[in-house]
Amino acid sequence: MIDALGSVGSLLLVGGTSDIAVATARRYLDERPLRVVVAARDTPRRSAVAEELRKAGGRVEVLDFDADDPGSPARMVAGAAASGDIDVAVVAFGQLGDADQLRTDAAAAAHLAQVNYVAAVSVGTELAGRMRTQGHGVIVALSSVAGERVRRSNYVYGSTKAGMDGFYSGLGDSLVGTGVSVLVVRPGFVRSKMTEGMPDAPLSTTPEAVAEAIVAGVRSGRHTVWVPGAMRWVMSGLRHTPRAIFRRLPF
Amino acid sequence: MSLTGWGRTAPTPATLVPVRDPADAAAALAARTPRGLLARGLARSYNDAAQNAGGQVLDMTTADRVLDVDLPAAEIEVEAGISLDRLMNLFVPMGWFVPVTPGTRYVTVGGAIAADIHGKNHHVAGTFSQHVAWLDLLTADGEVRRIGPDQDPDLFWATAGGMGLTGVILRARVRMKPIESSRIVVDTDRTPDLDSLMTLLTETDHLYDYSVAWIDCVARGARMGRSVLTRGRFARREELTPKQQADPLRYSGQVRLSAPGVFPPGLLNPATVAAFNEVWYRKSPRRKRDQLQTIGAFFHPLDGVGDWNRVYGPRGFVQYQFVVPFGQEDAMRRAMERISRSGHASFLAVLKRFGEGNPGMLSFPVPGWTLALDIPVVGGLAALLDELDELVVAAGGRVYLAKDPRVRPDLFEQMYPRLESFRDVRRRVDPEGVFTSDLARRLTL
Numbered sequence: 243m244i245d246a247l248g249s250v251g252s253l254l255l256v257g258g259t260s261d262i263a264v265a266t267a268r269r270y271l272d273e274r275p276l277r278v279v280v281a282a283r284d285t286p287r288r289s290a291v292a293e294e295l296r297k298a299g300g301r302v303e304v305l306d307f308d309a310d311d312p313g314s315p316a317r318m319v320a321g322a323a324a325s326g327d328i329d330v331a332v333v334a335f336g337q338l339g340d341a342d343q344l345r346t347d348a349a350a351a352a353h354l355a356q357v358n359y360v361a362a363v364s365v366g367t368e369l370a371g372r373m374r375t376q377g378h379g380v381i382v383a384l385s386s387v388a389g390e391r392v393r394r395s396n397y398v399y400g401s402t403k404a405g406m407d408g409f410y411s412g413l414g415d416s417l418v419g420t421g422v423s424v425l426v427v428r429p430g431f432v433r434s435k436m437t438e439g440m441p442d443a444p445l446s447t448t449p450e451a452v453a454e455a456i457v458a459g460v461r462s463g464r465h466t467v468w469v470p471g472a473m474r475w476v477m478s479g480l481r482h483t484p485r486a487i488f489r490r491l492p493f
Numbered sequence: 494m495s496l497t498g499w500g501r502t503a504p505t506p507a508t509l510v511p512v513r514d515p516a517d518a519a520a521a522l523a524a525r526t527p528r529g530l531l532a533r534g535l536a537r538s539y540n541d542a543a544q545n546a547g548g549q550v551l552d553m554t555t556a557d558r559v560l561d562v563d564l565p566a567a568e569i570e571v572e573a574g575i576s577l578d579r580l581m582n583l584f585v586p587m588g589w590f591v592p593v594t595p596g597t598r599y600v601t602v603g604g605a606i607a608a609d610i611h612g613k614n615h616h617v618a619g620t621f622s623q624h625v626a627w628l629d630l631l632t633a634d635g636e637v638r639r640i641g642p643d644q645d646p647d648l649f650w651a652t653a654g655g656m657g658l659t660g661v662i663l664r665a666r667v668r669m670k671p672i673e674s675s676r677i678v679v680d681t682d683r684t685p686d687l688d689s690l691m692t693l694l695t696e697t698d699h700l701y702d703y704s705v706a707w708i709d710c711v712a713r714g715a716r717m718g719r720s721v722l723t724r725g726r727f728a729r730r731e732e733l734t735p736k737q738q739a740d741p742l743r744y745s746g747q748v749r750l751s752a753p754g755v756f757p758p759g760l761l762n763p764a765t766v767a768a769f770n771e772v773w774y775r776k777s778p779r780r781k782r783d784q785l786q787t788i789g790a791f792f793h794p795l796d797g798v799g800d801w802n803r804v805y806g807p808r809g810f811v812q813y814q815f816v817v818p819f820g821q822e823d824a825m826r827r828a829m830e831r832i833s834r835s836g837h838a839s840f841l842a843v844l845k846r847f848g849e850g851n852p853g854m855l856s857f858p859v860p861g862w863t864l865a866l867d868i869p870v871v872g873g874l875a876a877l878l879d880e881l882d883e884l885v886v887a888a889g890g891r892v893y894l895a896k897d898p899r900v901r902p903d904l905f906e907q908m909y910p911r912l913e914s915f916r917d918v919r920r921r922v923d924p925e926g927v928f929t930s931d932l933a934r935r936l937t938l
Contacts (some may be wrong), residue, residue, distance in 0.1 A: 248875065327934055421505050421547070
């Protein structure tokens with residue numbers, strides 16, 4: 243249960259090896275010990291993350307999750323709930339893809355949509371069902387400002403995030419009154435393993451800053467947060483920029 | 494519907510089932526879902542003890558009959574949903590008072606047992622459960638078991654203070670306290686600091702049936718812990734004024750006014766609370782003897798204001814109550830220093846000297862000093878209270894399950910050494926954990 247002062251007792255990380263997921267767990271573990279379920283593909287990185295979080299004071303459980311497998315979300319959520327309620331679930335999996343390849347490779351584009359959108363929808367539906375039964379819980383969905391207005395340089399990725407963002411925003415509205423809520427997180431450019439080797443963008447941020455925003459957002463019961471906060475106003479401007487100008491912008 | 498405790502924090506939805514007789518409770522038990530069920534009384538616990546997210550919550554306040562009155566023994570048999578308020582209205586005019594009352598009379602007998610409540614007379618009378626001859630408990634197997642200190646004592650002492658997690662308390666037989674009048678003879682003393690208060694209590698507490706100190710947690714430095722100590726006992730008939738003697742057991746317990754529905758957040762801040770505390774301290778007599786007070790004024794001053802919990806605003810509040818054993822006065826001092834330094838506003842901090850504990854596995858009182866204070870929910874409070882918990886644990890103390898909404902589960906385990914025995918009893922009578930609550934899930938009780 244999330245207690246009266248917003249402290250969390252159990253955390254599910256879907257895509258648990260992502261830098262933002264790990265930073266979020268570490269941020270919570272800085273406050274107090276808790277149960278952390280790391281759901282990800284069975285890789286050496288997953289073992290390393292589990293070990294790291296154990297050392298940080300977590301009671302860590304590891305579960306298989308594969309965004310390519312349509313049966314995986316249901317199994318994963320059932321597995322996570324088997325040993326107790328899920329207080330906060332962070333949906334942090336996703337891929338960036340190679341924008342150049344995605345322009346011409348239909349299979350790669352469809353695969354990115356499968357991972358970033360279809361699997362995210364499936365996971366969100368399973369989590370919401372479970373949490374509705376529990377009568378409490380918060381789903382944190384890692385969206386992106388790239389989905390707020392899709393731009394030409396990475397429109398496939400942007401469109402998957404736009405869909406995912408829309409799904410979780412709507413899911414949150416549908417859950418009002420059930421005790422369950424959804425926090426949609428829209429980071430700008432995050433310097434992480436997903437963006438390794440890419441040039442820094444303006445208003446770029448870090449997994450730690452995103453984690454801080456997640457913890458604060460869950461505690462105060464917000465529905466949407468931008469990281470950094472100023473991104474909200476930038477995106478608000480960009481959303482209303484005429485298309486003829488927007489497509490000429492240098493990104 | 495969405496439920497909270499008195500502190501109005503962490504609401505969760507549940508299906509509320511009115512219980513008018515034991516058959517209703519048995520039917521709810523038979524129709525249970527995997528989210529389980531829990532009995533709820535008047536929900537005066539400050540935290541999530543009377544909530545069960547996604548499950549059933551049995552509203553016991555509709556089962557509130559008096560079943561038997563044993564005049565020679567001064568014992569009554571009642572349904573668990575009856576309130577202490579109703580018991581006082583019925584029995585004070587007969588010359589019986591409830592054996593133990595907390596700071597509000599709006600609690601049920603079932604709740605009083607489940608939280609194993611204490612009052613101003615703990616140092617002489619112990620907790621409420623120590624005045625229960627037996628109780629009927631509906632357990633997970635559908636049986637109704639009559640248990641008491643002599644009948645299945647393990648189950649009884651797991652149920653007393655067990656926060657409703659062993660089953661549904663349906664009925665209880667309670668030993669009442671004979672009184673000659675409905676007035677209390679009260680002595681008031683103002684003490685300038687914490688040390689003088691503790692000394693006074695240690696030396697003279699045994700002379701009074703009831704005692705409690707209001708303590709100023711905002712004052713710092715030399716004035717830290719300045720307090721107003723009130724102590725009393727029920728008056729004998731001849732001590733009343735002639736007018737009162739005509740109707741010595743007169744009693745009227747009524748809510749005089751109600752707090753408005755909406756209070757702005759931040760109404761209670763360090764400045765307003767410091768001002769309030771200053772006035773309270775100054776207006777109290779330095780030393781006053783043999784003042785006659787009513788039951789309401791002496792025991793339940795806050796019951797005069799309905800819904801006073803709203804003054805803390807929409808974010809609600811936390812009541813932090815802990816006890817440290819005798820010999821750990823320094824820990825109490827450090828805790829108070831930490832609280833006054835933090836600037837977290839609190840009026841109505843209350844200090845009490847506990848007497849002996851009882852065999853209740855999760856019963857709160859142990860011999861020592863207990864401090865209770867209200868704190869509005871603000872940022873940074875979680876870290877402060879975690880820090881206080883560590884201090885309390887190091888001193889061999891604990892926090893109160895009927896109040897605490899946020900203790901760290903690992904620290905809680907250290908506070909209650911008999912927790913494993915409690916879990917053993919629960920495994921015996923409720924192996925599937927049918928009876929559960931938000932509190933139970935949060936702390937893995």
